[in-house]
Amino acid sequence: MANITDVARVAGVSISTVSYALSGKRPIADATKTRIAQAVTELGYRPNAGARMLAGSRTNIFALTAPMHEDTHPPALMSFVLSVVTAARSYDYDVLLLTEGEATTGLRRVVSSSLVDGIIMLDVTVEDERIDVIRELGLPTTLIGIPHDTEGLTCVDLDFEGAARLAVSRLVALGHTSIGLMGHAEALYERGSNYAPRFRDAFLAAGSDAGIQTAFHTTVATRPGVEESLDGLRAQLPGMTALVLNCNENIHGILLEVLREREVAVPEALSIVSACSSFSTDHFLPPMDVIPLPSQESGRRAVELAIQQIAGFADPHVELIAPVYHRKSSTAPPAATVAA
Amino acid sequence: MANITDVARVAGVSISTVSYALSGKRPIADATKTRIAQAVTELGYRPNAGARMLAGSRTNIFALTAPMHEDTHPPALMSFVLSVVTAARSYDYDVLLLTEGEATTGLRRVVSSSLVDGIIMLDVTVEDERIDVIRELGLPTTLIGIPHDTEGLTCVDLDFEGAARLAVSRLVALGHTSIGLMGHAEALYERGSNYAPRFRDAFLAAGSDAGIQTAFHTTVATRPGVEESLDGLRAQLPGMTALVLNCNENIHGILLEVLREREVAVPEALSIVSACSSFSTDHFLPPMDVIPLPSQESGRRAVELAIQQIAGFADPHVELIAPVYHRKSSTAPPAATVAA
DNA sequence: CTGAAAGCGCTTACAG
DNA sequence: CTGAAAGCGCTTACAG
Incomplete structure (x- = not known):
């Protein structure tokens, strides 16, 4: 493999000129630059990574x-x-x-x-x-x-707190006054996660600020878990018309299935927003409003x-x-x- | 950061001895080895990656x-x-x-x-x-x-062909004589994939060798797609009692849902084996027999x-x-x- | 069993 | 605008 000395020889310059031409760290005459560029192309030269790391201050x-x-x-x-x-x-x-x-x-x-x-x-x-x-x-x-x-x-x-406020404000703008939050598994709130409690707290605060009713329930990502979470929210909010999901991906599909069986039409009878999701919500029926995890x-x-x-x-x-x-x-x- | 010269000085040896002691490429007296090891620990020495790459023939x-x-x-x-x-x-x-x-x-x-x-x-x-x-x-x-x-x-x-043969032989051993293969999307057989057609062909050959009836159908990973594939297989094999899945993960869940609705009991009325799957099949109901992708x-x-x-x-x-x-x-x- | 030294291929002061 | 040279920190023949 060609090295910088080869390039310098072919271009008829010193190796320092080659190095500077390649790094752009000092001005080089256009003619020289051109000859060096040609030599580089001709030889298929690529600087040796190890040498660069050793001589320079960067490893890239x-x-x-x-x-x-x-x-x-x-x-x-x-x-x-x-x-x-x-x-x-x-x-x-x-x-x-x-x-x-x-x-x-x-x-x-x-x-x-x-x-x-x-x-x-x-x-x-x-x-x-x-x-x-x-x-x-x-x-x-x-x-x-x-x-x-x-x-x-x-x-x-x-901005998970901003995401929670955004979800609430969009639903409030549509006229909703009773919104449930279907959350992650309980463990995530007790340990490890920063975003889960941040989202929940901002959600509840935004609801309170807007003067609407809100409720939160943790959710286990199984069918019984989803039903329990849904029923728990309904118990707290008998007039619940909207649901914000800040939870496991699997819960989305299970929830829609449960709602279908219970003949709860989305969005007519219940609006749903998926918040901070890393996956596409387009394939759900109906395609789901989402605040994506960017x-x-x-x-x-x-x-x-x-x-x-x-x-x-x-x-x-x-x-x-x-x-x-x-x-x-x-x-x-x-x-x-x-x-x- | 300490370098090899520092280590050599502290250990009272030359840098080549340090290098050889570390690489094990030539015998070093035990006493020397020990002093070097101590110096390395004391200084927290770690060889410079760039220097190694440049001087040696390996980058690791x-x-x-x-x-x-x-x-x-x-x-x-x-x-x-x-x-x-x-x-x-x-x-x-x-x-x-x-x-x-x-x-x-x-x-x-x-x-x-x-x-x-x-x-x-x-x-x-x-x-x-x-x-x-x-x-x-x-x-x-x-x-x-x-x-x-x-x-x-x-x-x-x-060994995808071996996996297909294994799936068939296990089902045949249970007494099945009419087995369907629910495959990937059609595109995968026409282009790109090597494993999908390899599996399909070996599956059909294994069935023929065993003297049983088999059928194959591609599958689109949507609910209608799964139903079409299932119905297509049933049309070819009216007496189908077992299904081998060599397909998208999503198809598994959809299939089980369809079977539940149609009141086809698994495994009583239909046996299912998931072949070459990269995901866990334990959470399905029932937990699914699987030949995992290793x-x-x-x-x-x-x-x-x-x-x-x-x-x-x-x-x-x-x-x-x-x-x-x-x-x-x-x-x-x-x-x-x-x-x- | 160990050491002195060349050399890997760059970057970057130093010098002009 | 350009060059000669030191030096980065190792590995590995060469030598004993």
Whole structure:
């Protein structure tokens, strides 16, 4: 494989000129630039990664730490992984994948061997064991997700509270005054998750602010679990005309099946909004209104913030991504209003 | 960060001795080894990855190319990715993730910059654009999946034909003589997939060998699609008592729902086997007999074969992983037999 | 069993 | 605008 000396010889310049021409770190005469470009093409030259890492101060590699928890939704994780890789490539960065087995060990290893310039953390839990390591290592890092203590950390996430308010306000605008929230499994509120309780609390607060009735129920992702959650909400809100789902994907399909059997028409008798979902809600019958979990944007911002830290200008902060409401066919004014 | 010179100084030896002690490439006196080990611990020394890559002949990094097709099942892809990463780590290899946007470009890039020692390819299609690049690059590579032309390639995959034969033989052993195969979408048989037609053909051949009746139908992963497939199979096999599923995950749930509504009891009136599934079939009602897609084993073998190629001893070949049948509760002798 | 030294292929002050 | 050279931190013949 051709090296920089070959390129310099063919172009008739010194290797430092080749290096500078390629990096753009100092002005090079146009004629020289052209000759170098030709030599590069002719030889199919590509700088040696190891030499670059050793001589330079960059490796152009990010570590992506993506553990799987019990409640990790693999397609969601996958879509975050892909968006991080894609975003990283647009900055000429490659991505090294670290998994659960090596959560903290792997981070220490790749950092202390100077393999990576920065770290992107997925699937952050409230008390994540990786966070102490991050603080200790001091390498540019972006978390996708928000732990309890964000001191000194750079974090990106959907604005879950904003998403809850958005869901409520859209339903209120349609005329709904009694809205239930079908939540995740109870365990998620007691441990690990930051977004689940954040969403729930903002939902209840938004309802109270709007002067409407709300109720919340956790949901086990089985058919009996969904029925129990639905019945529990109805018990609290006999006049419930709308449902916000902030829950497991499987619950969506089960819920629609239950409603069909009970002959509860969606959206005529019950409006439904799926909030913070990583999957498409288009294939449901009816296609479901959704406030998506923005994996593309999260990945992109995470990478951008890491790049800024590497460049040296970036203060640690939490960045929330604004929620977006996608109108499909699962919401309508409440039946009473229609009748009126 | 401490470097090899620091370690040598603290241990009172030369840097070459440190290097050899760490690599084990030449015998070192026990006493010396101990002093070096102590120095390494004391200084928290970890060899610089870039220097290693430059000086040595290895980077200890694999490229993992994992594109997403329309029919890619994300959880399955994720489980293969994780198994490759885990297996790679057991050989002290890290994994660089390449995605669709960079299928061939990315491979050329990481290889020509000497960033990786080998390549693992996931989600291989019959006429995969990456294969020509692989042949051209000549770097140790293992494909998980089997393309049309395997000349000169190292491939690992489940023995799909064996899996089809296994499914049939287990059902025949229970007494079934009329078995339907609910397949993937038609597109998968016309294009791209190698495993779908391989499974279908072996299924039909196994049925014929066993002297029983079989039928095959493609399946669209919607409720009407599943009903059409089921009805199509029944039309061909009025006495059908067993069904083999080699299809999309979603079809499983829909099928069980359809059967429930039609009051076809599983397994009493119809036995079902899920073949080559990457997902758990335990949560279905009843838990479904399954021949799993062995992502763990595929990933491990793929890595092992790549490691062997890097070490220089490995002839290109196709390696098939033996199918395993997991008995759950969705099969039984056919009703007629029970009655008899 | 161990050491001194060349060399891997770059980047980047230093110099002009 | 360009070049000669030091140096990054290892590995591995070469030598003893």
